[in-house]
Amino acid sequence: MARPVNADAKKTRERLLCAAAALFSDRGERATTLREVADAADVTMATIHHYFGNKESLYAACLESVRDDFAPFGLMLEEIFGRLEAESFTDDDPGRVLDRLVRGGFRYARNHRSGLQLIMRSVVDTGELDRKWRDRMLIPFLDRCSATLAPRLPISAGEVRLHLQSLIALGMRYALSSPPELASFFGAKKPVAAAEDHLVSTARLLLVRNG
Secondary structure (H helix, E strand, O other): OOOOOOOOHHHHHHHHHHHHHHHHHHHOOOOOOHHHHHHHHOOOHHHHHHHHOOHHHHHHHHHHHHHHHOHHHHHHHHHHHHHHHHOOOOOOHHHHHHHHHHHHHHHHHHHOHHHHHHHHHHHHHHOOOOHHHHHHHHHHHHHHHHHHHHHHOOOOHHHHHHHHHHHHHHHHHHHHOOHHHHHHHHOOOOHHHHHHHHHHHHHHHHHHOOO
């Protein structure tokens, strides 16, 4: 199909991804139509087909965009794990490493809530995370974390993995919560910071003080 006349390819593609991601997050992939995406992005159906072909490809591109958004956090993890594997650590260091992991992950998720909403919409609609996201992001993260942290913690790699999964689920829930909701959990004074502190203390309780 010919390229749309006078189209700025990059801006048009980004506008389509933004409109589609918002609709997919709100309504789910199955309930969202390409016509709705076209209307929201103020483009023709032909433009969508030119850039993405079909709804499945558009949805996959939205998820890929979210993965790209989380790439800098992955680099931070690599830096932390690289140091942890290369140096000698005292007994207190696993707790400090967990602090950095939890705080960094929670803050990053709070700053990328739109992408997180898209990822979690799959759980609402299908009962599971998108398989590509799970296989390419979540499972490698759990594997790396558990293998790196377990030798320095008083519990097995399997237990570390399960606790991390629970912490991720809780962290994602709080990352998606509005400040008023967090205030109802933690009090009205700095509820986001309080949620972050709670996640850190929970991580220490499950992983460092366990055993």
